[in-house]
Amino acid sequence: MTNASAPQAQVIVEREDGVLRLTMDNLTKKNAITCEMYLQMKEALDAAATDHSIRAVLLRGTGGVFSSGNDVNGFNAPKGELPAPVQFVRSLVKFPKPIVAQVEGLAVGIGVTMLLHCDIIYAADDTKFRMPFVNLGVVPEAGSSYLLPRLMGAAKAAELVLLGRLFSAAEAEALGMVSNSMPQAEVAAAAEKAVAALVKQPLGAMMKSRALLRDVSGEALDERIELEFKQFFEGLKGPEFAEAARAFMEKREPDFSNIPVA
Numbered sequence: 001m002t003n004a005s006a007p008q009a010q011v012i013v014e015r016e017d018g019v020l021r022l023t024m025d026n027l028t029k030k031n032a033i034t035c036e037m038y039l040q041m042k043e044a045l046d047a048a049a050t051d052h053s054i055r056a057v058l059l060r061g062t063g064g065v066f067s068s069g070n071d072v073n074g075f076n077a078p079k080g081e082l083p084a085p086v087q088f089v090r091s092l093v094k095f096p097k098p099i100v101a102q103v104e105g106l107a108v109g110i111g112v113t114m115l116l117h118c119d120i121i122y123a124a125d126d127t128k129f130r131m132p133f134v135n136l137g138v139v140p141e142a143g144s145s146y147l148l149p150r151l152m153g154a155a156k157a158a159e160l161v162l163l164g165r166l167f168s169a170a171e172a173e174a175l176g177m178v179s180n181s182m183p184q185a186e187v188a189a190a191a192e193k194a195v196a197a198l199v200k201q202p203l204g205a206m207m208k209s210r211a212l213l214r215d216v217s218g219e220a221l222d223e224r225i226e227l228e229f230k231q232f233f234e235g236l237k238g239p240e241f242a243e244a245a246r247a248f249m250e251k252r253e254p255d256f257s258n259i260p261v262a
């Protein structure tokens with residue numbers, strides 16, 4: 001049953017002056033990403049990849065919140081279909097043009113890992129980051145198990161992933177996950193300034209330079225993404241995820257103490 005009073009979860013897709021703006025808009029759930037939202041972003045990215053009137057992307061969320069990650073109520077894909085997050089991540093990873101991320105408020109789960117595939121990332125200095133994959137009984141995704149240790153070192157990546165603890169914009173900046181952190185009031189203007197500058201750059205040199213900068217051994221990354229998603233979706237069928245999901249709904253701490261390892 002749909003709730004007539006709840007605003008529809010969507011991504012606002014705008015194309016103007018060479019910029020594709022993708023705005024995650026599901027504020028009652030802190031911009032949690034639904035299957036429909038993933039597919040909207042995937043389709044917009046796929047079209048912009050070959051439409052050279054688009055030279056840069058701005059990715060952001062409404063209401064001063066980036067994203068609380070995957071909609072916790074919508075983890076399971078319809079049988080037989082390639083799950084929407086997988087489709088989105090594949091398109092994001094192969095997207096050939098610069099992506100500017102405007103990160104405010106919260107960046108959780110895939111709301112963090114998608115940033116590893118963005119280029120210029122500006123974060124409000126009060127943003128809370130978290131990758132609670134293990135806490136949910138699943139594994140990290142979107143290539144993050146491959147990219148995070150290479151970005152920040154194995155020990156730091158393990159601390160953030162295995163504990164799934166909150167970290168600040170200052171820490172994200174120090175770890176190289178964010179280009180700059182700044183006061184919240186300045187983030188939107190900084191992101192707009194960056195995309196306005198990017199659209200004036202020569203597209204060919206910009207795309208080639210970006211590909212060189214992102215030289216992360218494409219095949220190895222693609223294979224890791226497939227392995228992560230395989231384990232992620234297996235995890236969703238297991239008792240650890242079941243307990244984590246129940247605890248979230250019941251607004252309590254999960255208790256994993258009596259769950260045997262499969």
Ligand SMILES: CC(C)(COP(=O)(O)OP(=O)(O)OC[C@H]1O[C@@H](n2cnc3c(N)ncnc32)[C@H](O)[C@@H]1OP(=O)(O)O)[C@@H](O)C(=O)NCCC(=O)NCCSC(=O)/C=C1/CC=CC=CO1
Pocket residue numbers: 028029030032033068069070071072073075085086106108109110111132133136141232
């Ligand atoms: C830390 C929080 C994000 C925000 O906390 P807080 O500011 O205190 O706000 P809340 O009161 O908790 O939230 C307000 C309402 O929003 C609902 N909500 C928040 N996040 C989600 C979400 N992700 N999905 C659905 N609903 C959400 C929350 O229930 C409140 O609703 P009510 O007012 O009706 O009670 C905190 O909310 C939080 O920890 N949220 C869960 C974050 C999370 O676990 N995200 C998923 C991570 S996994 C992921 O992103 C990756 C994938 C990728 C690949 C494949 C498949 C799935 O997942």
